[in-house]
Amino acid sequence: MDFHAALGWGLPVGIGLAAIGSGIGLGGIGNGAMQAIGRQPEATGKIQLAMIIIAALAEALTIYAFVTMFILSPRI
Amino acid sequence: MGLEFLQRVRKSSVWAGAVVALLIARYVTPIDGLAVALGVAWSLVNLSLIQLMVVALTGPDRREVPGLRRALLASAGMAGLFAVGAVLLVKLPPQSLLWGFMVPLAVIVLKAGSLLLLGTRGWKRFIGDPRRAAGILVAVGLAVWAASPLWVGAQEHGAPAASTAPESPAGEHGAATREHGTPSEHGEATSAHGEESGPQKFPNVITVVSRAFPNAEWAHFLHQFEAVIFSALVALLVILVCWLATRNAALIPRPLQNAVEYLVETLNDFILGILGPKHGPRYVPFLGTLFIYILAMNLFGLIPFMDSPTSSLNVTVALALVVFAYSQFIGIKELGIVGYLDHLAGSPRTPISWMLVPLMLPIHIMGELAKPISLSCRLFGNVFGEDMLLVAFVTLGITTLSFMHSPIGLPLQLPFLFLALLTGTLQALVFTVLSTIYFLLMLPHDDHGHEGDAQHAH
Numbered sequence: 001m002d003f004h005a006a007l008g009w010g011l012p013v014g015i016g017l018a019a020i021g022s023g024i025g026l027g028g029i030g031n032g033a034m035q036a037i038g039r040q041p042e043a044t045g046k047i048q049l050a051m052i053i054i055a056a057l058a059e060a061l062t063i064y065a066f067v068t069m070f071i072l073s074p075r076i
Numbered sequence: 077m078g079l080e081f082l083q084r085v086r087k088s089s090v091w092a093g094a095v096v097a098l099l100i101a102r103y104v105t106p107i108d109g110l111a112v113a114l115g116v117a118w119s120l121v122n123l124s125l126i127q128l129m130v131v132a133l134t135g136p137d138r139r140e141v142p143g144l145r146r147a148l149l150a151s152a153g154m155a156g157l158f159a160v161g162a163v164l165l166v167k168l169p170p171q172s173l174l175w176g177f178m179v180p181l182a183v184i185v186l187k188a189g190s191l192l193l194l195g196t197r198g199w200k201r202f203i204g205d206p207r208r209a210a211g212i213l214v215a216v217g218l219a220v221w222a223a224s225p226l227w228v229g230a231q232e233h234g235a236p237a238a239s240t241a242p243e244s245p246a247g248e249h250g251a252a253t254r255e256h257g258t259p260s261e262h263g264e265a266t267s268a269h270g271e272e273s274g275p276q277k278f279p280n281v282i283t284v285v286s287r288a289f290p291n292a293e294w295a296h297f298l299h300q301f302e303a304v305i306f307s308a309l310v311a312l313l314v315i316l317v318c319w320l321a322t323r324n325a326a327l328i329p330r331p332l333q334n335a336v337e338y339l340v341e342t343l344n345d346f347i348l349g350i351l352g353p354k355h356g357p358r359y360v361p362f363l364g365t366l367f368i369y370i371l372a373m374n375l376f377g378l379i380p381f382m383d384s385p386t387s388s389l390n391v392t393v394a395l396a397l398v399v400f401a402y403s404q405f406i407g408i409k410e411l412g413i414v415g416y417l418d419h420l421a422g423s424p425r426t427p428i429s430w431m432l433v434p435l436m437l438p439i440h441i442m443g444e445l446a447k448p449i450s451l452s453c454r455l456f457g458n459v460f461g462e463d464m465l466l467v468a469f470v471t472l473g474i475t476t477l478s479f480m481h482s483p484i485g486l487p488l489q490l491p492f493l494f495l496a497l498l499t500g501t502l503q504a505l506v507f508t509v510l511s512t513i514y515f516l517l518m519l520p521h522d523d524h525g526h527e528g529d530a531q532h533a534h
Contacts, residue, residue, distance in 0.1 A: 049509070056506040060450055063457030070460070 007076050011069045018065035025058035082127055085187055089120055089180040096179060100172065107288035111168040115176020118161055123180055125153050224480070277463055278470075280383040282306075307385035310372045343367060350512050355410075355519050359512075362402065367508040370395070374459055374500030378493060384500075387460040389452065396452035399511045404444070407518035419518070420444075447514055451507060458503045462496045 001009075033051035037044050093116030101109020132147040164173060193199050202209055279287075286299035298305065321336040329337060343364040348356040370386065377384030385391045408416045422429065422436035429436075466489045474485035 052502070052506065053509055053513070056454065056502075056510070057450075060454040060457075063454055063461065066461050067453055067457045070464070 004076055007072060011072060011076070015062070015065050015069055018062045022058050022062040026055055029054050029058060079127070079131075081187070082123070085180065085184050086120060086124070088187070089116060089183045092183055093117075093176065093179045097176065101284060106284055108169055108172040110284065110288045111172035112176035112179075114164055114168065115173040116179045118157065118164065119177045119180045121157055122154075125150050125157065129154070276467070277383065277387065278467060279381075281381045282383075284381070302383065303385045303388035303391050306376065306383050307373060307391050310376050310385060311369065314368060314372050339368070340364065347512055350509070351516055351519070359515055363508055363512055363515075366395070366399070366511060367504055370455070370507055371501060371504040374504055375497070377459070377463060378496055384459050384463065386455055387463050389456045392452040392456040393448070395455070395507070396448035399451065399514065400444075400448040403511070403514045403518050406515055410519055451510060455503055455507055458499055462492075462499050465492055466496065
């Protein structure tokens with residue numbers, strides 16, 4: 001397997017793996033936030049704010065993989 | 077008829093001219109498209125100046141000073157316009173310029189013709205029965221459909237060179253395949269833009285201009301400083317809106333002032349809610365400006381022929397570096413040098429935590445250095461990814477209709493435009509909130525905690 005073939009396989013698979021990971025993370029975050037809102041509806045604003053921040057942190061990992069893909073994809 | 081008719085002509089000409097210029101820039105050459113667009117603009121300005129002059133010369137105040145002044149101004153404008161036209165004729169292909177010039181005139185003729193047609197008996201009979209009208213339309217459509225392959229075939233036979241003539245290296249469509257597929261055909265064109273590697277974005281004003289003048293020094297300069305120019309444009313736009321909103325500030329606000337006040341007040345409450353009322357007010361202007369600026373930059377790319385400056389890594393890295401430097405400055409200023417180092421060492425108070433300092437110090441420093449990287453990459457990745465998504469779906473929409481040689485594609489990207497609105501807003505919010513939290517981490521924690529408790533007690 002030469003360099004190009006390795007990249008051609010690795011980039012999409014890498015994006016997919018990153019997406020799986022941050023999907024699990026986002027699911028957990030959403031689960032926790034929804035439960036918290038269900039318990040304390042009056043704290044919805046604060047919980048949503050924290051949820052959005054943590055969701056952005058979790059989502060960023062996929063974005064890093066995405067940026068890496070765009071940097072490396074011309075070399076395929 | 078009259079002025080209102082001219083108003084409608086102007087509006088239709090702008091649309092027709094934009095579409096024609098776009099098609100020509102895509103399918104013939106970019107410089108011809110530019111010439112057509114400038115010709116349309118020239119002709120429109122010319123028409124409105126003529127209208128101004130006629131109104132000034134035949135209006136009720138034609139003997140008064142204001143009327144004469146307006147007529148004089150209009151004629152001076154005409155002189156300037158003709159000078160601009162002469163320059164354009166030298167610089168750009170005159171034929172395309174002439175075609176662009178004809179567009180508003182053609183719109184006038186067509187509109188006047190349709191006004192005449194509306195009164196005739198044939199038209200009344202045509203629209204009298206909806207079923208017959210629909211039947212005729214369907215028949216005409218089918219006839220065009222049946223005839224179009226013949227026409228396209230004849231064109232391809234007649235001018236086989238026409239399909240290879242376009243020298244634009246990449247529109248929004250098929251750029252990658254063309255670069256890989258036929259390097260020899262477009263070797264000349266691609267060598268001019270050889271530095272553009274990687275995926276192609278939507279063409280914007282600057283890329284169109286720089287492709288129209290591939291050898292000019294200034295076009296190259298414009299293309300290199302694209303992101304800077306667009307971000308400066310966005311900044312000017314934001315300044316203009318704020319200036320307009322606060323120019324005549326009134327107790328009972330006008331809509332624009334009201335909207336801006338609402339935005340500022342919401343941001344103020346939001347940031348004070350995180351930073352607390354003691355330290356918050358000092359940092360609200362910076363953080364609020366950051367939000368508004370990034371939001372405007374993210375959404376700027378959704379305007380046709382414009383580009384999001386934040387889809388370039390340079391701009392986001394600059395923003396993140398500003399936040400990084402400012403948060404370190406806040407740390408040193410609020411905590412003092414010793415307090416700042418103490419904060420970086422993890423605030424050691426007990427012997428065990430003193431022993432952990434060699435471990436904590438590198439971790440904290442690396443954490444500080446990771447903040448700007450993650451901030452900039454997140455913003456860049458989201459905005460750039462959204463752009464790429466739109467490009468991919470536009471390409472898909474064009475390729476679905478390519479079998480009938482249609483110049484336009486299916487608007488498959490429409491739902492993703494709304495997604496882009498959402499992502500742009502959310503990422504601006506996330507950038508601001510994370511910057512706020514980095515500031516909060518640098519501020520003295522203790523008295524903030526007490527104030528927070530006091531607030532809760534109230």
